[in-house]
Amino acid sequence: MPGTLIYAEVQKGEIKKGSLEITSKAKEFGGDVSVCIIGSGVAALAPELAKYGADKIYVVDAPDYENYVTEAYVQAFAQVAEQVKPSVVLASATAQGKDLTPAIAARLNTGAISDCVDLTKNGDKIVAKRPMYAGKAYAMVEALADPQVISVRPNSFAATEAAGAGAVENVAVSLDASKIKVVVKSLELAQSDEPDQTEAEIIVSGGRGMKGPENYKMLEDLAKLFGPTATTGASRAAVDAGWRGHAYQVGQTGKTVSPNLYIACGISGAIQHMAGMGTSKVIVAINKDAEAPIFTKADYGVVDDLFNVVPALIEEIKKIKG
């Protein structure tokens, strides 16, 4: 039976959680679960994929793939796809996944369905659920062409261990260098261990109510108490004021996030902000204005001055954690 081919993304020497989540999900569909992993020095990561259900792992490991370059990765993945002939191709909708997925689809002369939050199987077809209009509506989308290329928003599925056969095949890709017209000159990555907002399970976010950049330290401290899967975010008002970098912005023109817990501090809850975090599992709002629209969407609301609530919350959580 034709199966699924997954693109597994590696960052800082680890397989990204979103890639494990889709591997787990593919296992549910039945059929072979093949995973393609591309990079330099990534071969050692194959057993991790087997743990989450990969039957077959195609490893493209060469210095050519040290840095992510769309064309090089597309060529490598397309050659693996040619060999596997999958009916479904899955990737995680991270920044890299969003760049790579449409390019892969185009190379395979098929369409793609991006940033899906749920997948169900209907015969040979996957029915993909995805937000549109900044989360104001959901569409159920089906592919008309093969393979069905789909990217999935991180945190949409649980990554659960379920052993797959885990056979490893090293693939020697013949790269057509004449087509690679992009060269990476430098990479500037934040040195923090914080997860990217799109993958974080907990986000402590601050808006105009934070009053200035110096006060985000408090939100970072709060986030740290939740462990390594937590990070901080910001509203556009805070980003436009220059208090936080653009990478922190949550919302329609920022990141779309779907954490288990989103704590909004001094954020009013504008429609464009909600567009980016409306699918959070639990929303907490801390705002001194009882009429702020965010309270109509929050699971827990605290109406008070955040400069009193947040420090007290930090102390209370420390107490609970002992």
Next chain:
Amino acid sequence: MNTVVCMKQVPDTETLIKVAGAGIVADGIKWVMSSFDEFAVEEALQQKEKMKAGTVTIISLGPDRAIEAIRTGLAMGADNAVHINDAAYYDKADPFATAAALAAAIKGLEYDCVFLGKQAIDDDSGQVPAMVAEQLGIPVVTQVLKLEVAADKSKATVTREVEGGQAVVEVALPAVFSAQKGLNEPRYASLPGIMKAKKKPVDVKTAADLGISAGPATVVKEMSLPPARQAGKIIAGDDAAAKAAALAKALHDEVKII
């Protein structure tokens, strides 16, 4: 420098979306230029201004109403436009079919750069830039934050957003770029700009004129509204400290996150 900008007309972000079957209810929608496409138009204009030569051509696939957004782009300063006005094609167009139409229109033009938005804020798909590039057989750089074109127009140095940071890449031209917020500050159309826009040439084409036959590769089966989020609990307490304590307790006992 000659540039092409692909621009889509979409519902304004404040618009209330109502669904019907596999689509949305068109009544009451205020149509505007998609926000990331404003950055794309602006960048094309700035690059032309820097080079002091060249033309900026806007291409849009959309029904009659799309002419309004096209005129906005012309009023900002673009020189001319191609309006692929074909309601039957547009109604069924997914990103794949959209890219096929746009690429077919671009193929007849002379260009050094093609600018698009990172994503259209109606379908939020983020696919068209890479698909257009593939059809044109030229490289694509997505999520662009900064762009410097070499004086001889042979290449560009580009800063782009990547997970957890930024990358600087060099790309041979011609190439396709998708604009991320931060690239520039889009200008407003001036009054003289609006007057001039009325006289700028808009070439109207159908899918048949462009000779495209490829249909869509995906189909929307059904649209629905997200389950309404209910307002939850307002945490009671005498002062901020008491409320913080109650919140911490709820996060521990109910959300089970601490």
